[in-house]
Amino acid sequence: MNYLFVHQNFPGQYLHVLRRLAAERRHEIVFISLPNHNQIPGVRRIDYRPLRGPSPGIHRDATEFEAAMIRAQAVAETGQRLAAVGFQPDIMIGHNGWGELLNLKDVWPGVPLIPYFEFFYHDAGLDVGFDQEFPLSPEQRSQVRAKNAVNLLGLQLADRGQTPTAFQRNTYPAWARRKLALVPEGVDLAYCRPRWDVDFALPAIGRRWSRQGRRLVTYVARNLEPYRGIHVLLRAIPRILADRADVDVVVVGGDEVSYGPAPEHGTWRERLLAELGSAIDPDRVFFPGKLAYADYLTLLQVSSVHVYLTYPFVASWSLREALACGCALVASDTAPVREFVSDRETGRLVFFDKPAEVALAVLELLEDTDQADRLRRNARHWAETHLDLASHLTAFKQVTKAAHRACSSTRSQLPQ
Structure with missing residues (x-):
């Protein structure tokens, strides 16, 4: 099968799918992306570059849409060059959010398209307005609504769509959900696993931690920002430090x-x-700051208690990987997290906006090591049951088959 993938940051959400498809050695896999240094054996990368930057003076609500259309044009022109040298995809797959897919049906009109739909924006009720410390100004509401322009075009063009969690699927309007297949994302359970024989080091400051030494509270985010609760975590830390002289904290991001x-x-x-x-x-x-991936996993494996906080928004891959590594989790009691963590079963759930509750839950697990060990075992078992990569690839292939059927049905209904 000839696969065409598109994502501005190769490989994006498709890392594990690409590795497994390439390992089958019976597909041609082409990936269109903005330039970066990532490579996967068996995947042919084609870089695209936007043709220009944003226009001066464009309306603030239209800036993201203009950027999306500039990307769409550049990706379609890259696709035209691929078509000119004989590449014909059997399926087109990519992240819908940046607009890159929007003109590909013009290049290959009969080819099924499966966008990855990550989140449908609302100006109230989800991430926006959730944190009362940072209220949305009235003029920002139109910007939030305008962010769905690419979402809506993608829903129109998609033969089928995919999304990784029920929470994310339910952010979309009811009329759109019939197109969205749930394809839960997995992790490499052989690599992301509990280990007791590793040390985590910060060589620049000459510090090292193991499971037998000082206790380590950990937190990881791509960037340290309110959406991922950095303000809540940092306000919880003084209580943790005051109560436990044997504890250090590493905040990654x-x-x-x-x-x-x-x-x-x-x-x-x-x-x-x-x-x-x-x-x-x-x-x-x-x-x-940011860690190399191997160092980040070692941090999770050494962690005594790991804190994960988020608004009602997209759950991070780090949450899945923390479960797979058997972390003792303290996490925010928000909708995306509840899909992964059950209170006192696979972690502790606490109110997002209560630093004192975060601190007390962390201190409870530091003190009650039997409970912490039980949560670790349960977290790993849940990951083995729900985050297996083979199941992820099976669900992914089922969506590609459904997209082919939907595309064929659409073509047969068009006027001749």
């Missing part, structure tokens, strides 16, 4: 903004550290 607004000045980390002052002891609380 960058200082950029992935979701939501940026602070008026500096970074969220800088703003919060200025607020908390000496309550965050720099000899016990460490901010290593």
